[in-house]
Each structure stands twice: as C-alpha cells, then as structure tokens.
Amino acid sequence: xxxxxxxxxxxxxxxxxxxxLRCNYSxxxxxxxxxxxxxxxxxxxxxxxxxxxxxxxxxxxxxxAEFKRSQSSFNLRKPSVHWSDAAEYFCAVVVTGGGNKLTFxxxxxxxxxx
Amino acid sequence: GAVVSQHPSRxxxxxxTSVKIECRSLDFQATTMFWYRQFPKQSLMxxxxxxxxxxxxxxxxxxxxxxxxxxxxxxxSTLTVTSAHPEDSSFYICSATRDRxxxxxxxxxxxLSVL
Numbered sequence: 001x002x003x004x005x006x007x008x009x010x011x012x013x014x015x016x017x018x019x020x021l022r023c024n025y026s027x028x029x030x031x032x033x034x035x036x037x038x039x040x041x042x043x044x045x046x047x048x049x050x051x052x053x054x055x056x057x058x059x060x061x062x063x064x065a066e067f068k069r070s071q072s073s074f075n076l077r078k079p080s081v082h083w084s085d086a087a088e089y090f091c092a093v094v095v096t097g098g099g100n101k102l103t104f105x106x107x108x109x110x111x112x113x114x
Numbered sequence: 115g116a117v118v119s120q121h122p123s124r125x126x127x128x129x130x131t132s133v134k135i136e137c138r139s140l141d142f143q144a145t146t147m148f149w150y151r152q153f154p155k156q157s158l159m160x161x162x163x164x165x166x167x168x169x170x171x172x173x174x175x176x177x178x179x180x181x182x183x184x185x186x187x188x189x190x191s192t193l194t195v196t197s198a199h200p201e202d203s204s205f206y207i208c209s210a211t212r213d214r215x216x217x218x219x220x221x222x223x224x225x226l227s228v229l
C-alpha cells in the first residue's frame with residue numbers, strides 16, 4: 001500500500017541553526033510531492049511542491065526540498081531557522097491517476113529554541 | 115488568490131445534535147472539495163471527496179450517514195455531523211481544487227467539541 005513516512009515525530013533546533021526534515025514515500029511511480037506547514041489550530045499552508053523537472057525545489061519562507069528518486073525521499077531544508085518556524089510540518093503525496101487525493105505523513109513537530 | 119474559507123472555526127455542541135460545517139472557495143470555482151479529519155497530534159485523514167453536483171465519495175471506514183457531505187455549488191461544500199457524539203470531537207479541515215490537475219487549497223479548519 002502507498003505510504004508516506006516522516007521518521008522524526010519531534011525535532012528541536014536552535015534559532016539560526018540549519019534544519020532538515022525527512023520524508024520518504026513508497027510508490028511504484030514518482031508521485032507529486034508536497035510539504036505543508038500547520039500552525040496550532042490552523043489549516044495547512046503549502047510550502048513547496050514537486051511535480052517534475054529540477055529536483056531541487058524552492059518554496060516560501062526560505063524553505064527548499066530535494067527529490068531523490070533513488071532514495072524515495074523528499075527532505076525539507078532550511079539554512080537558518082527562525083523562531084516563527086515552530087509548527088507542525090507535513091509531507092504529502094498525490095499519486096498520478098489517483099484523483100488528486102493527498103496522502104499525508106504523520107507530521108514532524110518542530111520546536112525552535114531561542 | 116485561491117482562498118478557502120471554513121466556518122465556523124470552533125463549535126461546541128451537545129451529544130445527539132447535528133452540526134454543519136461550511137467550506138467556501140472565495141475567489142475560484144472548486145470542482146472538487148475534500149474533507150479531512152485530524153485527531154490531536156496526528157496527521158490528516160481523508161474522509162471524503164466531493165464533486166459539484168454529484169454524491170461524495172467516502173473513504174473506507176467513514177460512515178456516510180454520519181458525515182453528510184453536500185457540494186451544491188462550485189463554491190460551497192458542507193459537512194454535517196449527524197447525531198454527534200463525544201468521539202466525533204476532532205479538527206475537521208476542508209480543501210478545494212479548481213480542477214483535477216490543481217493543488218489543494220486548505221481552509222483554516224473547524225474544531226468540533228461534543229459534550
């Protein structure tokens with residue numbers, strides 16, 4: 001069955017430090033890949049997406065993600081974390097031909113220490 | 115552009131009553147809307163997919179008579195939780211797309227608490 005794995009449930013980083021959130025997927029074909037951020041009690045905001053082409057994708061708020069087909073991964077990175085980045089981050093995939101349904105990972109809670 | 119409004123943001127109701135949640139696309143026509151449920155500190159689980167003018171498609175394990183979904187227009191979908199019970203307490207989030215190739219735009223969610 002298709003699945004999205006975010007191995008890290010919680011991550012704590014110091015403000016100004018770099019960040020990498022991991023995401024792995026299991027599908028036969030290359031899916032469409034997304035990263036969303038959710039602040040407490042809020043909906044989801046799209047950070048970036050990958051459909052095809054350049055495997056390094058730039059998003060909003062200084063985030064980027066790299067698609068690695070060989071590793072079935074789509075890790076999210078940020079060179080320097082700000083305190084306002086503290087939130088829940090979800091990786092998600094859409095399988096082509098799957099009716100545009102999003103399958104979400106379990107999420108990674110990011111805490112930023114000042 | 116592509117703003118999705120969800121109302122109410124929070125609702126508290128008594129057990130046995132029904133609650134309606136609205137999801138509106140404010141500046142685009144949404145051919146498809148999705149309804150998700152999110153338990154505390156968990157991921158989003160897709161409940162159903164609704165297309166304008168047709169019956170919703172429910173995911174396995176979701177009771178269609180419990181969670182009534184109506185997508186009467188290209189800008190409005192509603193989720194009605196019928197005869198709500200405490201176990202229905204959750205965070206419900208909707209999303210909308212303009213077409214099958216579009217990304218999903220999310221509402222801010224509705225916190226339902228059933229007493």
